[in-house]
Amino acid sequence: MLNMSTPISSLESLVKHPIFLMAILGIVLRLAIFPFVEVGYDSDFWATIIRNLESGEGLYGLEGYYYTPVWGYILSFLSFIQELFLNIDVMGLRVPAVFPVESYSALFSATVTSVAFNISVKVPLLISDLIVGYLIYWLIKDKTQDTKKATIGFALWFLCPLVICATSVSGMFDTFSVLFMMLCMIMVRKDKLFLAGVLFSFAFLTKFFPAYLVFILIAYIIVNHRDDGKAFRSVVTASAGALLAFFALMAPQIADGSFAESFFFLTSRATTGGTATLFEEVASGGAVFVFAAGVFVAIALGHRLTKKTKAELDDSFFKYALLITAFLFLYPPLPQYLVFLIPFLVIFVVTANPKLKWSWLLVSFGAALFIFGGNFVLFLSFGTFTDLMSLDHIMSMIEWFRTPVLMGITPANIIQSGGVIQYAGVLSVFGFFFLDRYGGRKDRTGERARFSLRRSSSCK
Secondary structure, three states: OOOOOOOOOOHHHHHHOHHHHHHHHHHHHHHHHOOOOOOHHHHHHHHHHHHHHHOOOOOOOOOOOOOOHHHHHHHHHHHHHHHHHHOOOOOEEEOHHHHHHHHOOOOOOOEEEOHHHHHHHHHHHHHHHHHHHHHHHHHHHHHHOOHHHHHHHHHHHHOOHHHHHHHHHHOOOHHHHHHHHHHHHHHHHOOOHHHHHHHHHHHHOOOOHHHHHHHHHHHHHHHHOOOOOOHHHHHHHHHHHHHHHHHHHHHHHHHHOOOHHHHHHHOOEEEOOEEEOHHHHHHHHOHHHHHHHHHHHHHHHHHHHHOOOHHHHHHHHHHHHHHHHHHHOOOOOOHHHHHHOHHHHHHHHHHOOHHHHHHHHHHHHHHHHHHHHHHHHHHHHHHHHOOOOOHHHHHHHHHHHOOOOEOOEOHHHHHHOHHHHHHHHHHHHHHHHHHHHHOOOEOOOOOEOOOOOHHHOOOO
16 A cells, blocks of 8 residues: 555555545445435435426426536436336335324425435436545645645545535435535636536526635636736636536526426425525525625725735635635525535645645534534435335434424434534634634744644644
């Protein structure tokens, strides 16, 4: 086995490199989790969407799909693969013995998807995780010329508890948004701007968080071409790619009149009792304010980036990407949303400030714990479609998790404290930036010195 600093120059050196062992470990962990646990509320929606597609109703002909179409296209391709190779007869069914869970929470469902279906949906997510890991490796290697740092970056993504759980437990597709965004940033850095624009539209039309990065992407292009007089033409080229991809992806919805429905996630959400607007759901908690303020923060940081020199550009680009993304999650997010934060946090930890590894730790483990807040409800598919665990036992354990054990606190409450931990991780990102700017000791001239964290770096 080679050490992490050894360059990977051939297939043989890859197999002998620690990164290969890390990749195998990450894959095995995901595959080991796949059959056992599932967030049934989400998997039920994926099965409903595929049934709607197979009935000829498209993505928006029947109720059930609340996203822009990229994930729907992926599910459509998955449906084709299932029919061609997998022969999954039962995607899911209503289980009378599980009906009580629907009275516990609007996010619990008695419609239980099959183990085979759950695995088939999660495999593409695993592939995406692996590709993102490689892209993070490539970015760090390209930026630092340090194989060890790049390998650590791969590990911090691919073995991240949150990323593993978002794929293996939640079965959520945020990893695809990260994939397209990482590819977009690579293309911008390599000055492949038309393709960068195409990938940006793919990222935005998967999840909306990448939209906030558009200002620093434009700023990067402007600074990169400020001296050769091609800044305007370069921005236009990237914009043309983004617009072409947008209309290509949305063409089916424009043609069948469902364009407005494809942005339904902005105006309504499914609930057990009907629908409620997104504004009604989150306004009292401040999400509207945070997301609106995020636009101004993104514009301000984009403007600030235009003032940088070419020598400062790359470092500031990733720093501002991390700050913008962390700001969006100042409103307590669902744990899978934080998958979008992890790549920027990893890159910054490895290339700039290793102290932010504590932010990575809090976000990663806190969000993973929060995902397991579903407790034994996560085992319903396993209990329904296998004989290895009885539904009676699962239902009794679900009830136990709801039973107060001390001062009215239930075991479920304890697990859900992961939400507090993950939020502390988001806040700590700003705490470390604040300390880095204002917490240094004064030098001999009386100026406040920026303290260096490099001596304590575990990435050297």
